[in-house]
Amino acid sequence: MKTRIPDTPEPPVVPPQHWRTLDERVETPAARRAAQDEFLPGAVDISDLPAPSELSRRGFLGILGGAAALAATVACDRKAQGTIVPYTRRPLEVIPGVANYYASATQEGRRVYSLLVKTREGRPIHITGNDEHPGFKGKTGLRVVADILRLYDPERLRGPKADGRSIAWPEADRRLVAALADAKAAGKPVLLLTGAVASPSRRALLADLKAALPTLEHLAWEPAIGDGALDGTRAVFGTDVMAVPRLEQAKVILALASDFLSGEDPEAMAAFAAQRRLSQPGQPMNRLWVLEGALSLTGSNADERIPLRPTQLAAVAFALAKDLHTRHGLALPAGVDLSAVPGGVPPGVDLPTETWNRLLADLASAGQGAVVLCGSSLSAEAHQGTHLLNAMLGSRGQELRSADPLATLTELTTAIQGMAAGRYAAAILWEVNPAYAFPAAQAWQEALAKVPCRAWIGLAEDETAAQCSFLLPEHHWLEAWNDYEDGALAVLQQPTIGALYDTRQGEDTLLALLRGLGATVPGDYHTYLKARWQRTVYPSGSLVPFERYFEVALHDGLVKDGQAPAAPAFKGTGIADAARQAFAAQADGMELFLHPGFATLDGRHAGNGWLQETPDPVTKMTWDNPLLLSVADAQRLHLHDGDEVELALAGTTLRLPVVLQPGQAAGVVSLALGYGRTTGEVATGKGVNAFPLVAAGSPAPFLRTGLQLRATGNTRTLSRTQAHHRLDGQDIVRTFSLAEYAQEATAQEKAAEPTSLYPDQRFPNHKWGMVIDLSACVGCAGCSVSCQSENNIAVVGPEQVAKGREMHWIRLDTYYEGPVDNPTVVHQPMLCQQCDDAPCENVCPVNATNHSPEGLNQMVYNRCVGTRYCANNCPYKVRRFNFLEYTADKTEPESLVYNPEVTVRPRGVMEKCTFCVQRIEDGKIRAMGEGRPLRDGEITPACVAACPAEAIVFGDLKDPDSRVSQLVKSNRGYKVLEELGTRPAITYLADLKNPALEGGRHAK
């Protein structure tokens, strides 16, 4: 929309109601220009193209002549068309060209994901949730979807190594067993450090290993789970407990810096969104209160959000408990003494009494329907206070599950001191990377050097592997067997591809060690697991033979395994001490909030290009972890977006860029963990490692005070997409409070559709359409990752993103409204609107983009010559151009992840969302083959299938009974930039907020 005929004088500049950047908020000339231009100025800059070669004119003509002669010669003979290589013996279940789906599972930290893996000709290409799982219902976490990329990571270690040389597995086993047998004979301890154990079979195996090697000391460590959560629950329940949100019935949710909507818990997101999909005013809707320092994705979805210092949240929790007891009469659990806690808003907390009272009343009136969730970065006291609140409320909004113990940093430090003192004879490090993620990495390295025998089990050589003598490469979970406990469910993980390399699943390595130590164990973990299932899971007296039972379990991916163990009882002792400490901890000055990275978690996904390039849902930052600070602090320190600062804290200094984040509490800076890795081509040099800032031994290692910030005077280019693709128009997002919704719904005054000069499009059979409910959408970007996997979307890297050349077909635009220090936020998924009167179609000189009789705006890659006229004319800015060659250098194993049903686009070609036309065509052909009409909901584009909140609905608008046809008529429905007359096929439903005090908040 660059060129316009100036028919009216330029209107005076009116700042938009919804803004995305601080520039847009005050409508600077640069922001205005960005709205009118399709591409960022850098995107079309060709200065980064490869330099033209030094070929002389004579040389060029020589090559040209030679090539012509060669072409003529080649053209004189038939070209071989390649070979067809059929199976020698075709596996019964494989039909070449037809996808197979297998139920499997994986874990990330303590979380278990039951999955469905799509394979083509025996290779996994796409991951969704298992639809047999009662909670997931076919949804899953976005990092799990992207983890398929790790299977095909070219940097995976391809065979065992000892001291830098490749060796054979028996040799590795023999030497390792000898070391362990020596340790056993000498009575010296052996350290086994792993990630969280969520698998009963692995737990049994570890117990067997302990029996065979009594000196084994096992520690399970998850760097992304803060010690506060572990210590807090242990103090309250006396055992390790995992609090799982169960929000189906929750009326009032209070999140204390808890980011439960961040995309890793599909069950919580589904349950939360289910109560926000209103079709009529007056229907029940939940209310989300968020008290936090840094704006999280959960905070951006809050109905009431209060920016507070995270260190104050523990005191807030106890003060809430006190006031709920004294003013609302909620009974305290036995043994809890809150007499030392002052009532009311804790001193120093910037919270109006009126808001405080509303929060109290809201929690009290919801009673069992209220739930308090506490973020794992907070202190142990905050967790204790949260558990106390839930116990007082009798909350049914969360399930307490006993979990395998995790090591705190204190426990790990003790082990490291033991290592340094030469206590351990051997260390086995399995799927952990302490050389990167332990706060005192130097101490770790020095201590590990004192352990004589060091074995590492993992996928790709990392910082820890560099120090180990035995490298025992592991299967990716898509190549391995396992099982998991998920509440009352026993979940099975099965391999969906044979091992790509000479690797061995970690459990098989332990079995080999067991065998070497003289234990009688099955030959492989698969047999071990099946034997355990036959013993413990298989119902005794069942009429079904075990083999059949196990096959059915494998097919479904899970079985109901009795009842979940009873929740541990709340113990009130220690609460008084915790409350005292919570009130004693009063911080001043700047404080730092560390949290797991959205893309990287604790660094394990830092090598994943899909995740690194997915913009962080809040900051829209890619490939980097900038320091986020509030606008007020930035003004005080004279900092702007991209300015480099030096952060100094307790002897650690980091240099990193800043990003001004609306909604950030003043005095709080935040930083994501999991960046700044030093191994791996993709991960290296992306962001800074924030783990050295973690305070081992503190009750809240992720909360730090007393930091110093100093501007270095440098400026960095940010690979941040927040300012990219600004739509030029009014009323792009709509957001109503419930009161406004009631008015709006009765008004029912729909704007007339603009008249068109073009003849109406005709749709004889189908008209595909989509409805996106902004009220249900939490903005997690799960759709974007799933789309990337389904449609072979290229990863372009941080430099290209900075130029505005990212390739995502579906992006999440985040709009702010209101004051900079605490705005309300709306996330809007933006993708090709498949307009009936599409502006792009009219301007294509080669007719490479045109309209299908099913309402799709088709993009034909082999016709496209790359004029970019279409993108220039697209008001939604959803067309993506391959400015450089992003795909041609991909070879196996990387190319194995491609979906064979979608073209891999080369340089110079325009691309965009197709509504997953490959799935549409496949669905139609299947239905035709079965001689039946298409069923509604049968065809799901990848974004629809992945959305945990079920915010996107796709279907046939010609079918009056389809869900999408019903939803299009919703009284919240509107179309983006409708006034342009593009007639989009996507209807958005207005966002709803449910503030505790109705009215007046969203003056329109």
Added chain:
Amino acid sequence: MHPFDRATRFVLPVGALAVLLTVLTVGWFVQPDRFAKGYAPQQPIPFSHQLHAGVMKMQCLYCHSGATRSRSAGVPSAEVCMGCHRVTRTDSPAIQKLTRLYNAGQPILWKRVHTLPDHVYFDHRPHVNAGIACQTCHGQVQDMPVLTRVMGMRMGNCLGCHRDPHAALPKNSPITRGPEYCSACHR
């Protein structure tokens, strides 16, 4: 002679002829159908469709069983061949080669005869399930001792039939047209 006359009488006609000849020659050389039609490479095993499909009247789908269920009709696995050839014609050197490969677990590297560009996502299912005979595109395979390509398989071939499929469809088929929009085949 006036230079203008010379230009119009000699240079222009000769130039035009040269251009025309170049276009025709190059065009003839690069026409896709020139080599597509009649392509009959020698296969690693001299399999005769004439014998199997013609003389013995085996159904196409017996071996190419993917055609009703998958995008690609598929070339049968050696196991399918061995279903009969464990006992049939075991004296033939070709069958002995087949047996040797099969027992060694080595695939047979068939030369591809029918091919489409990578950006075409042809699907056998709707065509076969609509009752279109395999011969419509693949020719009278049952008469071919050596499999030969008879159709250029260019977009014109596709669209010609999609616009008027009556000749290819069974008599009482309700189908009147095939899809003609881009994303039916390109995505």
